[in-house]
Amino acid sequence: MLLSRAEMTFDFHGEKFDPTRDREILRWIFSQFLYGEVTGIQVGHWIYAAPDLGAARFLAKQAIEELQHVGNFVEIMKALELGAPLPAHPVLKFLATGMMGDDWLEHVAMEMATGEGFVLAAFYALMDTLDQGTASSPALREAVAIMQRAARQEESHVRFGEETTMQLVRERPALRRRLLGANLVWMWGVSRLAHYVDRKLPREHAVLSQVQPFLAHALRCAELRVERMGLSDRPLSQLSFSQRSALVAELSGSKLAHGVGALLRGPFGLLFPRKRRLTDTYLSDPGVRELSNPD
Numbered sequence: 016m017l018l019s020r021a022e023m024t025f026d027f028h029g030e031k032f033d034p035t036r037d038r039e040i041l042r043w044i045f046s047q048f049l050y051g052e053v054t055g056i057q058v059g060h061w062i063y064a065a066p067d068l069g070a071a072r073f074l075a076k077q078a079i080e081e082l083q084h085v086g087n088f089v090e091i092m093k094a095l096e097l098g099a100p101l102p103a104h105p106v107l108k109f110l111a112t113g114m115m116g117d118d119w120l121e122h123v124a125m126e127m128a129t130g131e132g133f134v135l136a137a138f139y140a141l142m143d144t145l146d147q148g149t150a151s152s153p154a155l156r157e158a159v160a161i162m163q164r165a166a167r168q169e170e171s172h173v174r175f176g177e178e179t180t181m182q183l184v185r186e187r188p189a190l191r192r193r194l195l196g197a198n199l200v201w202m203w204g205v206s207r208l209a210h211y212v213d214r215k216l217p218r219e220h221a222v223l224s225q226v227q228p229f230l231a232h233a234l235r236c237a238e239l240r241v242e243r244m245g246l247s248d249r250p251l252s253q254l255s256f257s258q259r260s261a262l263v264a265e266l267s268g269s270k271l272a273h274g275v276g277a278l279l280r281g282p283f284g285l286l287f288p289r290k291r292r293l294t295d296t297y298l299s300d301p302g303v304r305e306l307s308n309p310d
């Protein structure tokens with residue numbers, strides 16, 4: 016990967032979650048991860064659009080891994096007795112589904128390099144704040160071990176996204192501007208999520224009080240990845256307002272409409288109907304519903 020695990024790791028100063036005291040907040044956090052993994056069904060769309068056999072093979076393997084991760088998060092929620100998963104936050108739905116790429120370039124750059132890179136930083140953060148070392152209960156130890164294995168697979172997804180993006184941009188440098196615009200919209204989405212988190216989370220909690228600086232760190236990692244992929248010679252946040260506006264304005268209308276539609280679909284679902292997929296129905300799927308009745 017273009018960023019090492021050490022670079023992507025945020026220093027929580029040794030503060031940890033307590034699975035018993037923090038049950039409700041962990042339930043919310045793991046519910047968001049669970050949704051993120053269910054969006055792995057979108058990989059099927061990209062197998063159909065794969066440019067060559069090597070890419071199709073990689074995506075087929077990735078699809079299996081993402082669906083295994085769904086099972087992994089169900090298993091962790093069960094082991095930690097977190098209860099039934101909660102619905103995903105609308106901003107997360109926007110980032111994971113609304114920002115779905117319009118073409119292969121956007122898929123590898125936005126969903127795999129930027130998006131999964133961001134998820135990976137969150138994976139590392141969650142493992143670091145859950146792992147109690149020798150004081151971990153067997154359930155907690157197992158949860159962290161499962162996440163370690165999943166994180167290694169996520170690293171390979173990010174690496175594929177980075178390498179393919181760099182190759183495509185080397186062949187057609189003009190594509191850079193579109194990716195910069197899409198990254199700006201994505202960063203705006205993450206800052207909305209940060210705003211929500213800021214209003215909702217208790218400030219006196221040792222870990223949660225550090226979520227804002229963590230999100231700022233994850234955004235800096237995304238900027239660094241954009242630079243290292245050769246898309247920009249400076250951090251996106253250092254571009255002037257007019258430079259940023261021009262990049263976003265150049266994005267296709269369909270991309271913006273797609274994203275806005277996804278944001279509005281939450282509260283106004285009836286006005287923006289579309290085919291129901293697993294990402295809409297997974298909470299009532301028998302494989303997830305079992306969580307409401309822990310044995």
Ligand SMILES: [Fe+2]
Binds near residue numbers: 052055080081084169
């Ligand atoms: Fe995954």
Ligand SMILES: [Fe+2]
Binds near residue numbers: 081131168169172
């Ligand atoms: Fe992944």
